[in-house]
Amino acid sequence: MGRDVSESCIDSLLTEMVSTYCNRFYANKPELAARRTEAIGYQVGHQLSERYTMERPCFSDHLEAIKFICKDFWFELFKKQIDNLKTNHRGTFVLQDNRFRWLTRMSIDQSPENGTSEELSIMADNKTMQSMHLYFPCGIIRGALSNLGIPCAVSADISNLPACSFVIRIKA
Amino acid sequence: MIVCVAVVGHQNNPLYIQSFTDADDALKLHHIVHCSLDVVDERVNNPKKSGPTLNETFLGLLYPTENYKVYGYLTNTKVKFILVTTDLDVRDADVRNFFRRFHAAYVDAVSNPFHVPGKKITSRTFADRVSTIVQSFGLSSSV
Numbered sequence: 433m434g435r436d437v438s439e440s441c442i443d444s445l446l447t448e449m450v451s452t453y454c455n456r457f458y459a460n461k462p463e464l465a466a467r468r469t470e471a472i473g474y475q476v477g478h479q480l481s482e483r484y485t486m487e488r489p490c491f492s493d494h495l496e497a498i499k500f501i502c503k504d505f506w507f508e509l510f511k512k513q514i515d516n517l518k519t520n521h522r523g524t525f526v527l528q529d530n531r532f533r534w535l536t537r538m539s540i541d542q543s544p545e546n547g548t549s550e551e552l553s554i555m556a557d558n559k560t561m562q563s564m565h566l567y568f569p570c571g572i573i574r575g576a577l578s579n580l581g582i583p584c585a586v587s588a589d590i591s592n593l594p595a596c597s598f599v600i601r602i603k604a
Numbered sequence: 605m606i607v608c609v610a611v612v613g614h615q616n617n618p619l620y621i622q623s624f625t626d627a628d629d630a631l632k633l634h635h636i637v638h639c640s641l642d643v644v645d646e647r648v649n650n651p652k653k654s655g656p657t658l659n660e661t662f663l664g665l666l667y668p669t670e671n672y673k674v675y676g677y678l679t680n681t682k683v684k685f686i687l688v689t690t691d692l693d694v695r696d697a698d699v700r701n702f703f704r705r706f707h708a709a710y711v712d713a714v715s716n717p718f719h720v721p722g723k724k725i726t727s728r729t730f731a732d733r734v735s736t737i738v739q740s741f742g743l744s745s746s747v
Contacts, residue, residue: 479715485680486707579681579721581614 473571481576523602532596608633614682620725640674677703709733
């Protein structure tokens with residue numbers, strides 16, 4: 433029962449979703465806006481993981497599930513796999529995507545070495561806005577993993593666009 | 605003939621139970637489904653490492669009672685499908701086929717944005733699809 437949607441529609445929808453939550457619904461409460469978009473992502477990830485684990489045998493351990501997220505799940509969502517997976521074997525995983533599809537249209541600010549304080553605060557605002565866009569994919573990962581029986585916390589890091597890394601901390 | 609299908613969530617909460625007989629033994633069927641959950645848990649926790657069935661989704665015949673046979677299927681997200689049938693000669697392939705179609709219908713029902721995960725499935729489309737699959741199960745195995 434799959435139907436195709438144009439990718440620019442998805443891009444526009446996501447951009448508008450973040451913008452609406454940040455600027456209209458929770459205008460001065462960025463933490464609440466972040467939590468809401470993450471919760472939306474959680475439900476989407478929950479439902480997507482049902483669909484994409486349909487034909488597969490069960491996962492034997494956490495690493496198998498994370499590898500599923502990196503390969504099949506990411507491929508279904510973004511037409512590519514995660515580029516790099518690191519773990520400390522104690523419940524923390526870092527997934528790195530060198531060209532995150534939903535951030536490809538985002539402008540990359542050149543950080544001025546000695547900018548004025550105005551410019552620096554504008555830079556900080558831009559960074560906040562950029563990180564707002566990452567709560568939705570973090571929610572998707574968290575929803576997918578918790579549906580597979582792995583409660584976790586997911587955060588994202590965009591120190592160098594367009595590469596983006598997601599840090600998954602499994603709750604023991 | 606299939607008398608009952610059930611979907612049970614990962615905390616053993618019922619998500620969908622539907623019986624297909626005219627008789628009033630719905631309670632007995634619910635009881636059978638409930639008992640079969642124990643068998644499912646047992647199979648999951650003590651996997652038979654001898655065969656190649658370590659990570660299978662289809663659990664096979666759970667246990668035969670005097671009139672019924674109960675089949676189980678476990679998804680990756682720990683959702684269990686239980687099938688109760690009165691057929692005496694049921695082919696394995698038919699049951700697997702049934703569960704595959706049932707799983708597809710379940711995934712579509714859960715992808716409904718108005719469905720709350722953990723609550724019962726109230727979609728009529730899902731109920732219609734399930735009864736279609738149940739009807740065609742009877743037909744294909746009678747060949």
